[in-house]
Amino acid sequence: MTKPVPVFDGHNDFLLRLLHAPERREELWLKGTEEGQLDLPRMKAGGFAGGFFAIWVPTPEAVGGTVDLGALDRAMNNPPFAMPLPAEVPYEQALPVAMAEVGHLLWMERTGTLSICRSVADIRAAMAAGRIAAILHMEGAEAIGTDLDALHVWHAVGLRSLGPVWSRPTAFAHGVPFAFPSSPDTGDGLTGAGKDLVRECNRLKIMLDLSHLNEKGFDDIAAISDAPLVATHSNAHAVTPSSRNLTDRQLAMIRESRGMVGLNYAVGFLRPDGLGAAFEGWDPVLRHLDHLIGQLGEDHVGLGSDFDGATMPADLRDVAGLPRLLDALRAYGFGEELVEKIAHRNWLAVLGRVWGE
Template structure:
C-alpha cells in the first residue's frame, strides 16, 4: 500500500461526543463513522491533521440540514461567534483525547517532519495537532503560546462562522468566497505570531478578503488543508482560480476535500458512485498548482463521502483510480503523502 498523509479529519469530535466509549471507538472500532485504528491500518492511513473544533449550537437537526444541503440552491446563515471562555474547555477536552490516543502507543503527536517520518517508520499514526477555528485563543494571543507548547503546529483562524480574528464563509451554493470583511487587527497579529512560532496557517473556510490579508502578511507558504476548485463546484468553500494561483506562487499547497457537497457540480450532499467529480477537481487543481502542491484532505468524520471511498479504507481505491486516470506512480506518491511532508518542511523548517 502507498501510505496516505491526510490534510484534515474530525475524529477527535467523535471521541468528544462519546468519551465513555472511546476505547471501543478507537480499537477495535465500532464500524461507525469513517475512522478507527483497524480501518486506518487497512487503508494505509499513515497520519494527518487531527482537528480541534468547537461545534456551534445547531440551528436545525441533522435531518433538516441533510435535506437543505441536498436541494440547492441553499444559503445557511453563519452561526454566532463563540468566545474564548466558552471555547477553551471544549478545545482542551479534544486535545485531551488526542493525548490519550498518544498514550495508547499507536499514535504520535508530531511537532516536526522528523517526528512524522519517525512515527511512520515505527508504524504509529503520525498526528498533527490542528485547530479548525481559533475560538480557543483570545485577542491577547497568550493562549496561542500555551497551545504551541502543548504541540499545536497548524491553525485555521476560522471555521464557517466569525471569530475575533476574521470571517468564515457561509455554506452557500451557488456562491463564491467573497462574502465579507477581511481579518481584524487581532487576526493580522495572529498571522504574524503564527509565522514567528512556525505554526502553519490553514486558509480553509476563510472568506476571500481574509485570504488576501493572509497572503499579504504571511511569510510562510499558503495552505488550504481541505478545499476544492470553485471552477468545478461553485461552493463558497471552494477556491477560485485566482486564489489557487496565489497559493501556487507562495509554494503552498491544497488538500482535496472528499466531501460530496464540495465535489458535485450540482452542489448536492448526496453520495455518488464513480470517480468523475473527484477526478475533475484533481485535474483542475493539478493544472494550476502543479505536481508538487497537491495532496489529500479527506474531512473524514466531518462530511458525506463518495461511495467509492466510503471510509478511511477507501483511500487505496482512490489512489488506484488516480493511477487508472493516467497519474504515474511518482505523482500518486506525491499526492498521497510526499507533498504534505515537503510542504511542512518548507513551513516548519528543520
C-alpha cells in the first residue's frame, strides 16, 4: 500500500473536545472513537502529519450565553442569514479555560505521540519520528490582557500562532459575524491595544492569523505587520460570498506579502449557495482551490480543515478521508508537485518566512 502524502493542516478544534470530556481524553485521543473528526488512529490512517491546534474559549453564560449552534445550523440551512454573536469574554474568565486546553495539549505531548513545535526544524523532526507536529495556536486573544504580559507567558509555553479574534469582539479587534451573503467589511478595525499586539507578535515571531478578522482589521494588520499575511482557514469570497471568506483584494495583499491561505472544509464556506448542508463530490472544493491558486499562485495555498469545528463534505467526513481529497486533486489534473505543496510544503515554507528561519 502506498504511504499517504503527509498533510499539514491550518486549523483544528480537537482541544475543545477534550475540554468538554477531560475524563475521556485517553479514549478520545489515543484509542479513537467514531465521534468527532479527529483522533490519533484516524490521523495516522489519513496521513495527517501535523497542524495548528487551536485554543478557543466558549462564551460563558455570564457574558451573553453560549453560541446557539442549533440556531446557527438552522440559519445556515436557510440563507440569507446574519447571526448575532455573544459579547466579549473578559480576560479573567477566558484565562482558566485556555489554560485547561493547553494542559490537554501538553498531556498529549507527554504520551509521546505528539510534539509541540516552535520551529520548522521541530516540525520536520516530529514528522520524521512519526509524531504529530503540533503548533500551539490561539483562536481569539481573550486569554491575553492588554498589558501583553500574558502573551509572553503563552510564548514561553509554545504559542507560535495567534488570531486576535474569533468572530466575537476582543480587547484587540472585531471579528466578522456569520452572515451570508455578506462582505467582510462589517465593523471597526484594530483597537490601540490590537495594534500593540501586532507589533509584539512581530517581535516574538508569533504568526498572526487573519481568519475571522473583519476587513478593516485585516487592513490594519497588513499596514502594521512586517510578516507574511496568513489566513489559516478561509476560502474565496468570489466563489462563496460569506463574511468569513476573503475578497480578491485581500488575496492580492496576501500574495504580495508572500503569505498563505489554508482552505477551510466547512461546507457553508465552500458551497456557492452558502448552505450548511454536507454535499457529495468535490466540485466546491476544487472551485475554491482553482480561485485561490489563480489569485495567490501555487506556492501560497494549503489546507486548513476546521476539523472538529464544522460540518464537513460527505466525502471528507473526518481526517481519515484526506487521501480521497488528495486523489481528487490528482484526478482534477493537479500534478504531484502541486499536491505536495498544497498538502504540506507550502505551510512549512511560510512558517519559515514568518518565524525567520
